[in-house]
Amino acid sequence: MPTADLVLTGAQVRTLDPARPRATAVAVRDGLVAAVGDESDVRDWRGPGTEVVPLDGAYLVPGLVDAHSHPVWGLDMATGTDLSAVRDLAGLRAALASAARIDGWVIGFGLDHNAFEGRPIDRALIEEALGGAPAFLRLYDAHSALASAAALDAAGVTGPRAFAQRSEVVCEATGRPTGHLVEHTAMDLVARVMPRPTYAERRARLVELLSAMAATGLTGAHVMDGGDLDLVESVARETVLPVRLRFAPWCMPGADKDDLDELIALQGRGGRHWLVGGVKFFMDGTVEGGTAWLTHPDCHGQGTAAFWPDPEAYAAAVRHLHAAGVRTATHAIGDAAVRHVLDVVAALGPGARGAHRVEHIETAPDDLLPRFAALGVTASMQPPHTAYTRPDGTDEWSRRLGADRAAHAWRLRDLRDAGATVALGSDWPIAHYDARTVLATARRPKGAASHRAGLTGLEALEGCTTHAAYAAGESGTAGRIAPGLRADLTALAVDPVEAPADELAQAPVRLTVTGGHVVHRAG
16 A cells, blocks of 8 residues: 555454454555554554554554534633533623623623522522623523523613514513523524624634544534534635534524525535534424423423424425435434424335434434334434432432423433444533543433443443434444544553443543544643
8 A cells, every 4th residue: 555644553443344353553545544553563554754653552542533512602601701510590690700701791601590599590699799791691501591681772672572483581470571591592682793703813712622522532513503504614615624514504484485595505515624514403492491392391381392492494404405315314302303303204104214314312212223223313312411410319410301201311221232323522611522521421421311221331332422423324434443433543541442431431541533633732
């Protein structure tokens, strides 16, 4: 073979390739794996321009992929004061009183619903701490926010609004807005009048974020939004994106044929290490926000409506995209939402196998589980979300669902046992992007799901490699270490299959290679 650009030696390689499961050396040329072998092969691969990296016994695996992330759109979502450590109202008020002002605004993100101590979310709980400043606080689920009186005034929000999709400006019986904004179009009323970072600031933050992601071993992310493609294109022309980005722009209720055809036309747009490949739908919202679509109401009497007011319109949109060869991913948290998505895919026929996926699946009854494998629908799940719940069921998520449904939550183990493809992700900025945490919590779920069995070490690794590749229709080009496949590689100091989950979560990342480029090197 021609000499390699990069040779990794002295590794314990888990290829996940049945043809050769183990090796000790890998050669890379032109962004692809050129050869997989042993130390005796290295001499034949080397040339005067070859970079040789000794891994000294580190464990080399296919590049880790976050199957659900928002690294571009999330730059706006994760702006301002990080409120993720706030646990109660006293802590929230203290954080807001000391928060830095951005053009006079208090902007926060990552706020846990449990911080309101079971009370209705209302701006009256925080106004005194703000001293009259406009404030916009995103709750951690990114499907709801709390706006202060001054922020509502700036946006001209004085009472309830009607929306084409499931959204709400929550108001008292008198018509007074409480400041609680539920779902995207309601939040956008205030978000569009907030201060925004400059292009230069967003560009710098994107490069910094992707580099930090690569330092945890990530080589790729399935981006579940359209992001700012012009920003990504600009950055990708100027430098190597450390993380490969695959975008699935949103299709929202009310989309007509022209809108769908625009999404179809976007498919394939891309450059080095980025591509538009798919479309993202929402079939419901979140359990905590009362907008998950459930077969039976939650304990507040909510959760019985779909995000698309006409679910058949969603089905028609999926049919139109599927006929054009477009892959889809649908956010479905509640059991009724999951069932509807599976029904829609089933109606597409055998040709839909492997082309569609369901995101989140936080609660699902037994009868839905085997349908994922039968239909070839990927279950895309985010194990770190379990940390927002509590083992004793006192958190808002568990209280809303009730004990019986909470006991059937985040069924990673059950879905794998049913033969499903289970792709794993973080949903950053909803949870931290650290790929090691995704792997560790898949094996040892937290909170309400902590009593449930997790995945094995190998199954968790597959969730961020081979199963993620299947979810993107890339099984023939990625997810394994084999000649001709993409040279996306992650080297860890411990074996991600055999090391204890807690040890894996803290394991040093020795090397990250994306498309043959070394994008992270320890030390």
